[in-house]
Amino acid sequence: MLDRRAFLAAGGSALAMLGASGPLFAQGAVATRRSVRGMTANDPDLAAMRRAVAAMKALPPSDPRNWIRFAEVHRSFCPHGNWYFLPWHRAYILAFERIVRELSGKADFALPYWNWTLDRAFPAVFAAGDRNSNPLFHPRSGVEEGLRLSDDMVGPQVISRVMMSPDFEAFGSTRPRGQDSLAPQWQRRLGAKTELEFNPHDGVHQSVGGNMSVVGLSARDPIFFLHHANVDRLWSTWNARGNANSPEPLWRNFAFNGGFPGLGSNIRVGDLTSPPALGYRYDDDDSPFAADVVLRSGDPLTEKLRAYRQFEPRLPSRPGGGLQRYALATGDTIEVAAAEIDQIASRERPLAITVPLGRPLGDILGSNAFARAGNLGDRRYRRYVWAVIRDIEPPLDATTRVRVFCNGAALSQRTRLSDPGYATSMSFFGSEHMRQGGMGHEAGHGAASVSIDLTSSLAQMAHPRQLRSDRLTVQLLPQCANSEANVSNIRPRRMEVVIL
Numbered sequence: 001m002l003d004r005r006a007f008l009a010a011g012g013s014a015l016a017m018l019g020a021s022g023p024l025f026a027q028g029a030v031a032t033r034r035s036v037r038g039m040t041a042n043d044p045d046l047a048a049m050r051r052a053v054a055a056m057k058a059l060p061p062s063d064p065r066n067w068i069r070f071a072e073v074h075r076s077f078c079p080h081g082n083w084y085f086l087p088w089h090r091a092y093i094l095a096f097e098r099i100v101r102e103l104s105g106k107a108d109f110a111l112p113y114w115n116w117t118l119d120r121a122f123p124a125v126f127a128a129g130d131r132n133s134n135p136l137f138h139p140r141s142g143v144e145e146g147l148r149l150s151d152d153m154v155g156p157q158v159i160s161r162v163m164m165s166p167d168f169e170a171f172g173s174t175r176p177r178g179q180d181s182l183a184p185q186w187q188r189r190l191g192a193k194t195e196l197e198f199n200p201h202d203g204v205h206q207s208v209g210g211n212m213s214v215v216g217l218s219a220r221d222p223i224f225f226l227h228h229a230n231v232d233r234l235w236s237t238w239n240a241r242g243n244a245n246s247p248e249p250l251w252r253n254f255a256f257n258g259g260f261p262g263l264g265s266n267i268r269v270g271d272l273t274s275p276p277a278l279g280y281r282y283d284d285d286d287s288p289f290a291a292d293v294v295l296r297s298g299d300p301l302t303e304k305l306r307a308y309r310q311f312e313p314r315l316p317s318r319p320g321g322g323l324q325r326y327a328l329a330t331g332d333t334i335e336v337a338a339a340e341i342d343q344i345a346s347r348e349r350p351l352a353i354t355v356p357l358g359r360p361l362g363d364i365l366g367s368n369a370f371a372r373a374g375n376l377g378d379r380r381y382r383r384y385v386w387a388v389i390r391d392i393e394p395p396l397d398a399t400t401r402v403r404v405f406c407n408g409a410a411l412s413q414r415t416r417l418s419d420p421g422y423a424t425s426m427s428f429f430g431s432e433h434m435r436q437g438g439m440g441h442e443a444g445h446g447a448a449s450v451s452i453d454l455t456s457s458l459a460q461m462a463h464p465r466q467l468r469s470d471r472l473t474v475q476l477l478p479q480c481a482n483s484e485a486n487v488s489n490i491r492p493r494r495m496e497v498v499i500l
């Protein structure tokens with residue numbers, strides 16, 4: 001059944017590439033998006049972007065290409081915290097790229113990207129001069145104070161964890177909880193953010209500061225487009241490594257609500273899976289375009305993921321009751337345990353959430369589960385351990401970073417990120433937007449959910465002691481430069497541990 005869907009989906013996109021028609025699909029040559037890192041201030045693409053942004057700012061508000069009006073499209077329609085996050089922003093920055101071509105007169109303009117993993121400094125051409133002399137200038141508190149993008153936010157280890165994501169929802173955030181139709185309101189209902197979104201995406205928004213740290217205003221800062229081009233590049237890289245986009249009709253057939261000036265109407269997610277069909281590629285694409293990799297089926301991991309994605313909202317895990325097993329037709333099992341949480345995590349008191357497993361974690365995973373993955377790199381036999389933390393009431397200070405550890409020793413503000421239990425860190429872009437009811441009010445009051453992959457942290461534990469434990473403990477430690485009391489507190493409601 002799913003085979004057929006995946007096949008049809010792939011067929012549909014091949015058709016899009018060959019018989020491309022409609023304003024979404026590119027007719028001419030494929031433009032190459034380059035890293036801003038190597039560009040001089042007068043690079044033709046940067047010069048074109050300066051001309052076009054100046055022109056957009058000068059257009060009357062009646063023109064959909066007017067700078068503020070175009071930024072309002074983002075405020076009104078952008079999905080965050082669900083599986084439409086990547087395709088929606090792909091279409092949005094594509095619309096921007098096309099507007100720049102039109103208004104700058106440079107018909108082969110390609111949007112530069114800011115690869116913050118390699119290039120931690122803020123791109124100088126966007127900070128030079130002032131509002132009057134440089135259309136790309138924008139006031140940015142974080143940049144003015146000296147931008148510091150840390151390894152735990154944008155470093156190579158973060159990117160390699162992101163690249164290990166076994167399916168599209170693990171890579172690009174999960175479907176809205178309970179989604180059962182293609183109705184437009186699902187566009188902004190919440191699923192769970194995964195690391196690409198909650199760590200580098202959200203973290204860079206908060207770090208840059210100013211309008212970039214506010215969802216509704218962020219697209220008023222020209223750097224927005226280079227930040228999202230890099231997020232989009234990572235998606236394209238993940239595909240190029242052989243990872244398939246979601247085969248689900250609820251993803252592929254979803255048509256975005258609202259519009260993208262110049263792209264036509266009825267933009268379907270399934271039409272956004274291939275950059276070259278849309279007229280661009282990235283300068284570091286080194287493989288043939290794996291435009292729309294078809295999901296291989298029949299292997300144990302794919303089957304487990306498929307079952308989990310489908311049944312996740314209905315898995316009735318009893319809080320505190322230990323692991324429950326769900327047997328699949330293939331003979332494999334998924335195991336889930338849950339805990340309710342009624343405490344706050346604060347700087348002074350990190351929160352430890354413990355889920356009893358009933359038997360040692362090492363037994364559950366089988367010996368060498370991770371080592372095998374590491375050595376062979378064969379996705380099909382990898383095991384994954386996820387902690388899904390639900391309905392987190394976000395911190396008042398949006399620059400807070402929450403450090404996540406698992407099965408580690410007691411934490412303090414001095415615990416280092418080199419501790420073997422360190423799993424990841426989270427930022428909270430978009431909390432103010434949710435508090436104002438902009439998104440996801442169905443899902444709780446301004447509460448976000450995250451799905452954290454504990455696999456690499458468990459795999460790195462030097463001593464199997466942690467794997468011999470019959471409980472899994474996830475620790476949350478908020479950190480924040482703001483020393484006022486309570487501003488970095490977070491309050492999560494529930495945690496589920498999922499073993500695939």
Ligand code: C2O
Binds near residue numbers: 080089205218
């Ligand atoms: Cu919709 Cu990075 O923002």
